[in-house]
Amino acid sequence: MSIVVTGATGHLGRLVVEGLLDAGVAPGDVVAGGRATERLADLAERGVRVVTLDYDRPETVADAFAGAQKVLLVSGSEPGRRVEQHRAVIDAAVAAGVGHVVYTSAPHADTTSLVLAPDHKATEELLAASGLPVTVLRNNWYTENYVGPVQQAAQTGEIVASVGDGRVASATRADFAAGAVAVLTGEGHEGRTYELSGDVAWDFDELAAAAAELLGRPVTYRRVSADEHLAVLTGAGLDEGTAGFVVALDQGIAAGALADATDHLRTLVGRPTTPLLDGLRAALA
Numbered sequence: 001m002s003i004v005v006t007g008a009t010g011h012l013g014r015l016v017v018e019g020l021l022d023a024g025v026a027p028g029d030v031v032a033g034g035r036a037t038e039r040l041a042d043l044a045e046r047g048v049r050v051v052t053l054d055y056d057r058p059e060t061v062a063d064a065f066a067g068a069q070k071v072l073l074v075s076g077s078e079p080g081r082r083v084e085q086h087r088a089v090i091d092a093a094v095a096a097g098v099g100h101v102v103y104t105s106a107p108h109a110d111t112t113s114l115v116l117a118p119d120h121k122a123t124e125e126l127l128a129a130s131g132l133p134v135t136v137l138r139n140n141w142y143t144e145n146y147v148g149p150v151q152q153a154a155q156t157g158e159i160v161a162s163v164g165d166g167r168v169a170s171a172t173r174a175d176f177a178a179g180a181v182a183v184l185t186g187e188g189h190e191g192r193t194y195e196l197s198g199d200v201a202w203d204f205d206e207l208a209a210a211a212a213e214l215l216g217r218p219v220t221y222r223r224v225s226a227d228e229h230l231a232v233l234t235g236a237g238l239d240e241g242t243a244g245f246v247v248a249l250d251q252g253i254a255a256g257a258l259a260d261a262t263d264h265l266r267t268l269v270g271r272p273t274t275p276l277l278d279g280l281r282a283a284l285a
Helices: 011-022 037-045 058-064 082-096 117-130 143-156 173-185 204-215 226-235 240-254 264-269 276-284
Strands: 002-005 030-034 049-052 068-073 100-105 134-139 158-161 193-196 220-223
Touching: 002 011, 011 030, 011 037, 011 173, 030 037, 030 058, 037 049, 049 058, 058 082, 068 082, 068 173, 082 100, 082 117, 100 117, 100 173, 117 134, 134 173, 143 158, 143 204, 143 276, 158 204, 158 226, 173 193, 173 264, 193 264, 204 220, 204 276, 226 240
Parallel strands: 002 030, 002 068, 030 049, 068 100, 100 134, 134 193, 158 220
Antiparallel strands: none
């Protein structure tokens, strides 16, 4: 019986595969699935079973799930397409008789106004209706999401956002991967929903201060309105749709959608989560 990690060619999925091996799971009991399997060659050399797993090709999912005991469903990366992609994975898990599905969702997916949440809420509902034993990991933001703004601040001396006084309880991808490993290798997590976050919810003045320390130059947080932010982004070359999506995310942060710092992640992994400054330093390195 095996543990299948979907999306293993992505950052989070790969970290989970590596974490399973580090936790003592036999390489032959780990299945790493993704579209571009050539990116998993090093894992295959370690004895991991590497398979093509494409959410848009249900037959590849069915093949990957044969004999699977547990599946980590790493959410798809294409808003608007996720629900049907996830439905194909859930259907395959039901057909294969998978014993436990773990899903990476969004913070407070069933109640938040966060623009990303509807796909996750719908997927959670599909999982609940499937009859499968399920654990939902509602991951807050990745600290690595802010590498780009920090790099831009090296040139401009400012971080521009329309989040107001909003806070973000981020953690690193490695922290969230460790939480998934703890659930996949532990007992008693079926039927649970975990709101996973960093230990501290920081604001954008603190993000600017962290950037200043890392860059060795003054950095300030420039607050702008949603309309001003949209103009800044489109003026920098972003298309209207992408810029609007970024602004909508910032409005969610302004409304408090990512401010909930819980103890769920640090309890699962048995250690504090990685502080903002340390996470950014590692990502920039």
